[in-house]
Amino acid sequence: MIGAAALQGCAVMPPGVFADRASNVEMVQGPPVEDVVTAFDEALACLRGKVQPGITFAVGQIVDATGKESYADGATGKFVTQGAGEMVQSALFRAGVTVVNRRDPNIPIIETQWGIRDLQQQMPVNFYISGSVNSLDFIPGGGFSAQVGGVGPRYRQNRILIGLDLSMTDALTGRIVASVPLQKQIFSRETGASMGRFFGDTLVSLDMGGQEREAVHFALRQMLSFATFELLGQLMNASTFRPCSELVSPFHGTIGNTGTGDPEALQLARQRGAAAVAAQAPRPQQVAAQPQPAAEQQARPQAARSIEEQVRELANHAMVFGARAVAAAEESLAAETTDKAAQKAAEATELLRGAVQILQRAAELGLSGPEGDAVALVVERGISIVQQAQQDLARRMQAAPAAGPDAPAAPAAPQPDPEGPQPPRPGTPEAQRLGLDE
Numbered sequence: 001m002i003g004a005a006a007l008q009g010c011a012v013m014p015p016g017v018f019a020d021r022a023s024n025v026e027m028v029q030g031p032p033v034e035d036v037v038t039a040f041d042e043a044l045a046c047l048r049g050k051v052q053p054g055i056t057f058a059v060g061q062i063v064d065a066t067g068k069e070s071y072a073d074g075a076t077g078k079f080v081t082q083g084a085g086e087m088v089q090s091a092l093f094r095a096g097v098t099v100v101n102r103r104d105p106n107i108p109i110i111e112t113q114w115g116i117r118d119l120q121q122q123m124p125v126n127f128y129i130s131g132s133v134n135s136l137d138f139i140p141g142g143g144f145s146a147q148v149g150g151v152g153p154r155y156r157q158n159r160i161l162i163g164l165d166l167s168m169t170d171a172l173t174g175r176i177v178a179s180v181p182l183q184k185q186i187f188s189r190e191t192g193a194s195m196g197r198f199f200g201d202t203l204v205s206l207d208m209g210g211q212e213r214e215a216v217h218f219a220l221r222q223m224l225s226f227a228t229f230e231l232l233g234q235l236m237n238a239s240t241f242r243p244c245s246e247l248v249s250p251f252h253g254t255i256g257n258t259g260t261g262d263p264e265a266l267q268l269a270r271q272r273g274a275a276a277v278a279a280q281a282p283r284p285q286q287v288a289a290q291p292q293p294a295a296e297q298q299a300r301p302q303a304a305r306s307i308e309e310q311v312r313e314l315a316n317h318a319m320v321f322g323a324r325a326v327a328a329a330e331e332s333l334a335a336e337t338t339d340k341a342a343q344k345a346a347e348a349t350e351l352l353r354g355a356v357q358i359l360q361r362a363a364e365l366g367l368s369g370p371e372g373d374a375v376a377l378v379v380e381r382g383i384s385i386v387q388q389a390q391q392d393l394a395r396r397m398q399a400a401p402a403a404g405p406d407a408p409a410a411p412a413a414p415q416p417d418p419e420g421p422q423p424p425r426p427g428t429p430e431a432q433r434l435g436l437d438e
Contacts, residue, residue: 038218039252040225041094046244047232048096054374056123058102059089060130062166062224068136080133080162081217084224088129088166091228098370100125125171129231133220135163135183143190150196154209157189162220166227168235178234180227180255188213226253307365314362315375321355322378329382329389338396345389352382 019025062084069077081087085103092099100123111117141158163183167176192209226248233241248254325348332344359367359379367375 036090036221038222038225040091040222040229040248043244043247044091044094044225044229045096046247047229050236050240050244051095051097051232052374052377053098053370054377055126056098056100057092058100058125058128058171059085059092060102060128060169061085062088062130063132065132065134066136079136079216081220084133084164084220087221087224088228091225092129092232094225095228095232097232098123102128127168127177127235128171129166129168129228131164131166131227133162133164135161137161139185141188147194151194153191153193155189155191157187159188160186160216162186162216162223164220164223164227166224166231168231178231180230180234182223182227182255184219184223186214186216186219222252230255311362311365311367314358314365315367315371318355318358318362318375319378321351321358322375322382325349325351325355325382326378326385329385332389333385333392338393341389341393341396345386345393348382348386348389352379352386355379355382 064078064080064082064084066080068079070079089099089101089103102125108117108119108122112119137160139159139161141156143154143156145154146152161183163181165179165181167180168178169175170177188211190209190211192207194205194207196203196205198204229244229248233245328344328348328351332341332348335341335344356379359375362375363372
């Protein structure tokens, strides 16, 4: 029996204890690798399609501000994960919104330095999430132990309180449009029982027990997923967000005060972002005059260029002209004088005409999907606001004679600003390059 017990003891020893140093030990196989699933994934997936694809999100710095570290008794340093930003990025992707990677800009920067990429082609950000995990408190616990005749149970519990604050910022204005503070108590407990008896002169002692505790980093991932879900919800209408919020069980998470949101932020960001891109984009004349890299100077002619390249370039031009038409029309509406309003209205009309023409050409070549929807949205906005500018100008010109016989004559018909940005005209090299004369 002693030999059998010895063999059984050897069977449970770690695989590398008695292995020869020149041989590989057998690897221990644990549970299988699986997808990370949280209690808020269903609610995040419910948001798919409820945010316009043209609205882009990114994740900024989400730092560990707890200041808690430990290197004693086998500890490995930081108590809190340093990958909170990637967790939020995954939550945004689960929600189906358009996400751009700002976590590691080294690759596009290096490729730009090598001359094989243009940073202006990177998609601009409308909103970004930032914040910190800023509290980690170890709450003293309690327990008991009772023994009668050397036999009895024991029980002990303690908790960890972890908190974070995340904010959604409008990248154009820097204004915080949504904010979420969250906290969670992580529960831990230990149970067991022991027995000690003398059998004659022999002491027999038995002890058994177990511990259980929530995984700290998994609990933090769930907090970050819930916070991301709530940030997106604060930017949406309550009627749109409510069906998804009902999928979150109060057992897993609840927020009682969400009055910091701005439901109009998505619409404002789309309009302002388009206008900002248009204002920073170079004029067509300047684009034609800029020196091109050697690789582009040796590019194949228009007839040999791929359809995808032509569609992409046409979409970019239509977006720029549409956004500039919106900006010019807004300036016309806000102009203090009728002459200025007429000048800007004419400029907006000319830019809109070019945007519509380029969009039609791009549609003929196959522009569709989210990119086509985004361009069409900007052009539709341009049509609406240009019509408002023209109506406002007409009212101004009708009201001008009522000022009196000595009032100056009404301004002449609006003419485009010769120095302002103009769409490519038929017959010009720019129009031929874009395929507008075909």
